[in-house]
Amino acid sequence: MLLDIREVKKQYQNPEGTETLEVLRGVSFQVDAGESMAIVGPSGSGKTTLLNLVGSLDVPSEGAVVFEGRDLSGLSGDELARHRNQSVGFIFQGHHLLPHLSVLENVLVPVLAYAAVTPVHEEKARKLLDRVGLDRRMEHRPGQLSGGECQRVAFVRALINEPRLLLADEPTGALDRTTADGLTALLLELNRESNTAMIVVTHAASLADRMQRQLEIADGLIHEAR
Numbered sequence: 001m002l003l004d005i006r007e008v009k010k011q012y013q014n015p016e017g018t019e020t021l022e023v024l025r026g027v028s029f030q031v032d033a034g035e036s037m038a039i040v041g042p043s044g045s046g047k048t049t050l051l052n053l054v055g056s057l058d059v060p061s062e063g064a065v066v067f068e069g070r071d072l073s074g075l076s077g078d079e080l081a082r083h084r085n086q087s088v089g090f091i092f093q094g095h096h097l098l099p100h101l102s103v104l105e106n107v108l109v110p111v112l113a114y115a116a117v118t119p120v121h122e123e124k125a126r127k128l129l130d131r132v133g134l135d136r137r138m139e140h141r142p143g144q145l146s147g148g149e150c151q152r153v154a155f156v157r158a159l160i161n162e163p164r165l166l167l168a169d170e171p172t173g174a175l176d177r178t179t180a181d182g183l184t185a186l187l188l189e190l191n192r193e194s195n196t197a198m199i200v201v202t203h204a205a206s207l208a209d210r211m212q213r214q215l216e217i218a219d220g221l222i223h224e225a226r
């Protein structure tokens with residue numbers, strides 16, 4: 001088992017601290033290595049909240065996120081940062097590329113956190129960019145690319161450190177149908193080839209239906225949707 005989410009609860013306080021919003025009321029599920037899973041649910045149901053907890057961008061109010069047998073609450077700040085960098089890849093709805101860096105440089109940013117970039121890293125980046133059809137765009141800046149192309153760069157950036165878990169929050173949400181379908185196919189291919197587990201939050205049935213499992217959040221709880 002790669003990931004074990006145990007009775008996770010999440011509450012938010014309003015800024016005055018007078019009211020509590022209970023977004024997740026006890027969520028449990030497991031993910032195996034290489035498994036693909038969609039998380040669906042209405043807007044405001046807590047999908048992003050859950051993904052942030054799974055990715056250790058935020059901490060649960062109660063319960064545990066256990067990755068490869070380690071409870072993430074036991075990790076120091078440095079260990080958590082390393083975990084996020086090495087074990088998890090993130091893709092968001094917007095691509096969040098750095099505008100002043102080239103495509104190739106953007107892809108190598110996660111490498112730079114813990115290592116000097118070597119020709120081996122560059123070769124890997126070039127191969128992946130080639131793979132997503134951006135081999136002739138490596139020296140371009142994000143502003144010179146389309147939204148779909150930027151999102152493909154964000155995919156490659158999320159995969160450059162070969163994470164065991166890929167988290168994607170509405171990755172095709174800002175794209176037209178054709179571009180979104182292309183990205184969906186790409187995600188599935190990479191998942192199959194690299195044995196990277198994926199958790200994808202999506203409203204798109206075309207994407208959710210192609211994941212091995214589908215979980216739905218409703219009223220702060222989660223259940224298998226099929």
Ligand SMILES: Nc1ncnc2c1ncn2[C@@H]1O[C@H](COP(=O)(O)OP(=O)(O)O)[C@@H](O)[C@H]1O
Binds near residue numbers: 043047
């Ligand atoms: N940092 C925060 N502080 C307070 N409330 C928040 C915060 N983040 C999310 N929420 C609230 O939690 C609920 C779930 O939000 P979210 O996880 O973003 O839902 P979804 O991604 O399913 O649309 C919403 O009501 C939202 O307003």
Ligand SMILES: [Mg+2]
Binds near residue numbers: 047048049169
């Ligand atoms: Mg969301």
